Amino acid sequence: MASMRNLSLTAKVNLVIALILLLFFALSTYFSHRQQTRFIIGEAVEKSRIIAFEAINTREYLSNQYQIGRVELSEERYGLIPVVASNRIGALVGQDIGYAIRQVSDRYRNPRNAPDAFESAVLQTFYEDRERQEYYSISVIDGERVFRYMQAFTADESCLECHGNPEDAPDYIKALFPEEEDPAYHYQIGEVIGAASVTIPMERLAHQIYANLRTEVLMTGGIFLALITCLGLLIRLSVTRPLAQLGSVVSDIVRTGRLEEKIPSRTGDEIGALIVGFNDMIDNLREKTEHLEESERRFRLLTENAHDAIVSFLANGQIILFNRRAERLFGYGKKEVLGMSIDHLIHPECVSLRESGAEAYLRREGEKLLYRSHSIVCRRRDGSAVPLELSLSVTDSEGHRFYTAFLREPPA
Numbered sequence: 001m002a003s004m005r006n007l008s009l010t011a012k013v014n015l016v017i018a019l020i021l022l023l024f025f026a027l028s029t030y031f032s033h034r035q036q037t038r039f040i041i042g043e044a045v046e047k048s049r050i051i052a053f054e055a056i057n058t059r060e061y062l063s064n065q066y067q068i069g070r071v072e073l074s075e076e077r078y079g080l081i082p083v084v085a086s087n088r089i090g091a092l093v094g095q096d097i098g099y100a101i102r103q104v105s106d107r108y109r110n111p112r113n114a115p116d117a118f119e120s121a122v123l124q125t126f127y128e129d130r131e132r133q134e135y136y137s138i139s140v141i142d143g144e145r146v147f148r149y150m151q152a153f154t155a156d157e158s159c160l161e162c163h164g165n166p167e168d169a170p171d172y173i174k175a176l177f178p179e180e181e182d183p184a185y186h187y188q189i190g191e192v193i194g195a196a197s198v199t200i201p202m203e204r205l206a207h208q209i210y211a212n213l214r215t216e217v218l219m220t221g222g223i224f225l226a227l228i229t230c231l232g233l234l235i236r237l238s239v240t241r242p243l244a245q246l247g248s249v250v251s252d253i254v255r256t257g258r259l260e261e262k263i264p265s266r267t268g269d270e271i272g273a274l275i276v277g278f279n280d281m282i283d284n285l286r287e288k289t290e291h292l293e294e295s296e297r298r299f300r301l302l303t304e305n306a307h308d309a310i311v312s313f314l315a316n317g318q319i320i321l322f323n324r325r326a327e328r329l330f331g332y333g334k335k336e337v338l339g340m341s342i343d344h345l346i347h348p349e350c351v352s353l354r355e356s357g358a359e360a361y362l363r364r365e366g367e368k369l370l371y372r373s374h375s376i377v378c379r380r381r382d383g384s385a386v387p388l389e390l391s392l393s394v395t396d397s398e399g400h401r402f403y404t405a406f407l408r409e410p411p412a
Contacts (some may be wrong), residue, residue, distance in 0.1 A: 013235050013239070013240065014228070014232045014235075017228055017231050017235075018228055021227060021228055022224075024224070025221065025224050028220050029213075029217055032213055032220070033209070033213055036209045036213050036216070039212075040205050040209045040212070041147070041205070044136075044147050044149070044200055044205055045149060047200075048099075048136065048147075048149030048151075048198040048200065049134065049149070049151065051090075051093070051099065051101055051196075051198050052101075052134075052150070052195075052196035052197075052198055053151065053196075055086055055089075055103060055196045056086075056103075056151070056196050058082075058085070058086040058089055058090075059082040059083055059085075059086040059103070059153075060082070060156065062080070062082040063158030063159065063161075064158055066080075066082070066158075067158060067161075072170075073170060081162070082158070083103060083113070084110065086103060087102055087103055087113065090102055090103070090196075098200075098201065098204055099198055099199065099200050100197075100199035100200075101196070101197070101199075102197055103194055103195070103196050103197070104119045104123070104195060105184075105194030106120065106183075106194075107183045107184045107194075108184065109176075109182060113194075118139050118148060119195070122150045123150075123194070123195060126150075126152040126192050130192065132152070133151060133152050134149070134150065134151045134152070135150050136149040136150070138202065141199070145201075145203075146199050146200060146201055146202055147199070147202055148198070148199050148200075149197070149198040149200075150195040150196065150197050150198075151195055151196045152192050152194075152195045153192075153193065153194060153195060153196060154190050154191060154192055154193060155188060155189055155190065155193045156189060159187050159193070160189070163184050163185060163186075163187040163193070164185070164186070164187055165185070165186070166179040166185045166186075238271065239271060242263070242272075242274075242275060243271070245263050246263055246274070249261050249262075249263055249278075253282075259285050259286040259289060260286070262279045262282060263275045263278065303321065303323045304323050304324050305324075306323060306325060307325065307408070308406045308407060308408045309323065309325040309326035309329045309388075309406070309407040309408065310322075310323045310325070310326060310405070310406055310407075311323075311326050311342070311345070311404070311405045311407065312402055312404045312405075313342045313402065313403055313405070314401070314402045314403075315359060315363075315400075315402065315403070316341075317342040317343055317357070317358040317359050317362075318339060318342075319337055319338055319340050319341070320402065321338075321404070322334050322337045326407070329380075329388075329407065330378070330379075330380050330381060330386075332381050341358070342358045342405075343357055343358050344379070345378050345379060346358065346376075346377075347377040347385045347386075348379075349377040349385060350376060362403065369390070369392045370392055370393065370394060372391070373389050373390065373391050374389070374390045374391075375387065375390070376388055376390045378407070386409070388407045388408065388409060388410070389409075390405055390406070390407055391406040392404070392405055392406075393406075
C-alpha cells in the first residue's frame, strides 16, 4: 500500500485502468469460452446428426437396392447385409475423422452391435418416448470425456426380410440365428429397433474450442492493449501533464517566492478551470504581495526615520524590531540585537524589571504601562545608564502578542 502511495499520478491512473480492463478482459474471456463451447458443441451435434442420418440412410439404401435388384444374400455375402455393411462403412469413416460410428440395438445379432450402459439408457428413452428422435450429452468412457450422440431408427419394409417372421427369413439367416436363440425377429414396421451412435473425444472438441478461443483472446487482448495505451495517453495529455505543470509552478513559487509564472490553459474542462483559477489566484496574490511590500516599505521608512527609538518585542521579551534611532541610542547593530531579550536593554537600576524579567513584569504590570509615558533607566551596549521616557503599545496578531516601545531622551 505504501508503494502504491509513492507512485506518480500517471502510474496510478494507468494501473487502475489496467486493472479494470484486465477484469473486463477476464470476464470477456470467460464468456467467450462459454460461447465457443456452446458453438463447438452445437457444431458437434450437427455433424453427428448428419453422420447418423447418413449411416441409417446407407442401411436403408442397401436394403432397397437389394430388393429392387433381386439380390440374394447368403452366408458368403454376409458383409453385404445392410446393417453389417453400414456398420463397416461407419467404422471406416470414423477412422478417417477420429469418431466412433456404429449402429446399436438391444435386439442385436452381432455382439459388436451390443449397446453399452449409456446407449442402453438412451434406447430405453427412445422406446418410452416415440416422439424423441435424438439424444446427446457429454459422458465418460474409460476415464476419458467424450461427446455422445444417438439418433433412433425404426423398422421398415426392407428390414422384415431378415427380422420379420422367422419362417420367411432366408435359410442362411435361420441357420445362423435360430428363432429360439435370437431376439431379432418379429420386427414391426415403424417400431424403434435401435439407434445410430456417434462418439467424439472431447479432446478434439476442446482443441477446436481453445484454437478458436485463442484467436478471439488475442484479438480482444490487442484491442484492450490499444485501449489502455490510448486511455493512458489521453489521461497523460489532458490530466497528468497539466497537473504536473501546476505542481512544478507551485514548487518554483515555494522555492523562489516569485509570483510571476503562469500556466497556459488550452482547454475549457475542469483541469482548464483549475489552471485559470490558479492563474487568477497568482494575480491576486501578486497584487496583495505588492500592496504588502509597499506597506512594509512605508512602515520601514516610517520607523527608520522616526525621531524616537522604536523597539518591538514579543511577550517573552524577544526583540523583533530595532530602528536606526535605537541603534544610535543603545550602540547595538540591528543584526546583533534582533532575537536578543529586552532584558539586555534594562539597566540594573530598574530593580523591579531586572529581578522579575521583562516577561513576568509585563504580565503583571503591562496594562498600567500602556499608552502613557513612563521614566525608565536603560543600558547601552557599553553598560552605561541612559534615562529615557517610555511609551508602550500592545498588538495581538494571529494569537501572538507583541509590544512596541517608543523611547526618547527626556528634555534637558
